[in-house]
Amino acid sequence: MKRKIIHIVLTGGPCAGKTTALAFLRQKLEEKGYIVIIVPEAATISINAGISPVNSLIGVNVAQKAIISLAYQIENIFRQAASELSGEQNVVIIYDRGITDSSAYTPPELYKSILSDLNIHPVQARDERYKNGAIHLVTAAEGAEEFYTLANNTARYETPEMARAQDRKIRDVWMGHPHWRMVDNSTDFQGKIHRVHREVQTIIGVPPVEYERKFVVSFDRKDLPKHCQRIDIEQFYPISNDPNAIPRLRKRGQHGFYSFYRTTKEQIGSGINIEVEDFTTEVRYEASREFIRPDTALVRKFRTCFEYMGQYFELDEFENPFVKQILNGDALLELEITDVEKEIILPPWVTDSREVTGEPEFSNFRIAQALARK
Numbered sequence: 001m002k003r004k005i006i007h008i009v010l011t012g013g014p015c016a017g018k019t020t021a022l023a024f025l026r027q028k029l030e031e032k033g034y035i036v037i038i039v040p041e042a043a044t045i046s047i048n049a050g051i052s053p054v055n056s057l058i059g060v061n062v063a064q065k066a067i068i069s070l071a072y073q074i075e076n077i078f079r080q081a082a083s084e085l086s087g088e089q090n091v092v093i094i095y096d097r098g099i100t101d102s103s104a105y106t107p108p109e110l111y112k113s114i115l116s117d118l119n120i121h122p123v124q125a126r127d128e129r130y131k132n133g134a135i136h137l138v139t140a141a142e143g144a145e146e147f148y149t150l151a152n153n154t155a156r157y158e159t160p161e162m163a164r165a166q167d168r169k170i171r172d173v174w175m176g177h178p179h180w181r182m183v184d185n186s187t188d189f190q191g192k193i194h195r196v197h198r199e200v201q202t203i204i205g206v207p208p209v210e211y212e213r214k215f216v217v218s219f220d221r222k223d224l225p226k227h228c229q230r231i232d233i234e235q236f237y238p239i240s241n242d243p244n245a246i247p248r249l250r251k252r253g254q255h256g257f258y259s260f261y262r263t264t265k266e267q268i269g270s271g272i273n274i275e276v277e278d279f280t281t282e283v284r285y286e287a288s289r290e291f292i293r294p295d296t297a298l299v300r301k302f303r304t305c306f307e308y309m310g311q312y313f314e315l316d317e318f319e320n321p322f323v324k325q326i327l328n329g330d331a332l333l334e335l336e337i338t339d340v341e342k343e344i345i346l347p348p349w350v351t352d353s354r355e356v357t358g359e360p361e362f363s364n365f366r367i368a369q370a371l372a373r374k
Helices: 018-031 042-048 060-084 099-104 108-117 122-127 160-174 189-204 282-291 322-327 364-373
Strands: 005-012 035-039 091-096 133-137 180-183 209-218 228-236 247-254 257-269 272-280 299-308 311-318 331-336 352-355
Touching: 005 018, 005 060, 005 099, 005 160, 005 189, 018 035, 018 091, 018 189, 035 060, 042 060, 060 091, 060 099, 060 108, 099 108, 099 122, 099 160, 108 122, 122 247, 122 257, 133 160, 133 189, 180 189, 180 311, 247 282, 257 282, 299 364, 322 364
Parallel strands: 005 091, 005 133, 035 091, 133 180
Antiparallel strands: 209 272, 209 331, 209 352, 228 247, 228 299, 247 257, 257 272, 299 311, 311 331
């Protein structure tokens, strides 16, 4: 049996509870038999060593190049170690921040230049290195101000106002990750840590279980939120020898960089899916086009990822205008959830909506079939 290595990054604003969450996760996951590897935060190592972006004698350029390069090397060392472990125990690598965090603090051209020297595209750094999940813990300075402190991290220097602004920047740079999740301060701290654990449990489920809610919505594009990411998606359904499986091949990316995925979903309840996903190559993706199911068509859409009221939404608009007739609406709005009882609050700019969770005719597969019949 091949060992499974799961990559999850914990990120967020200053004083968000990452240190406590990491310790809690290690204990809980090791109790379940996982080997747990915690990759330390490169920025803290660099700042404590004297290479700080706020030191005018060092400067942002030198400091961020050191931080990003250090993160890249440390991550690679731990990833290599995980691949060489003996035995068959599954491994969970949890990264205390990732390379993408630095883009919230680094001028865009400098960030691209540093990654170019490392032969990494910024979208690749966000989407592929931490492929299984990116969990954002909101700073205590937003919603739990009385608990915001600088005392538990010698590298921390931010005022509450700075912490909130940095938290917003970090959300923006990670938004668009295929499996981005946010944990806010709507519960007490213990509840927050347990919610982080629940998100991780959902991610590492064997196979992962996806809980989602889906709505057909109408809206005006000019009302879309300022803080969002647009993702281009192309996907199709190849012929399968398994009559019970519907595999999907997807091309997903931004700014000229694309990742390629092969996914199989099995619906086990209303809005509850078992999902098995892995990377594939561009060559295999293109070659598989020849074997597209004859009763389906290629689907192209663009996805707007945004956050509203502590919820992470994905708004899918389809390239083919005929899909609006199929939907009887402008787009599909989805969000993944861990608390099935939690009330969903839709954005105020949604002018019309109806929930279609669990209704098969609104699946992308059925849309691909409808496009083939057109």
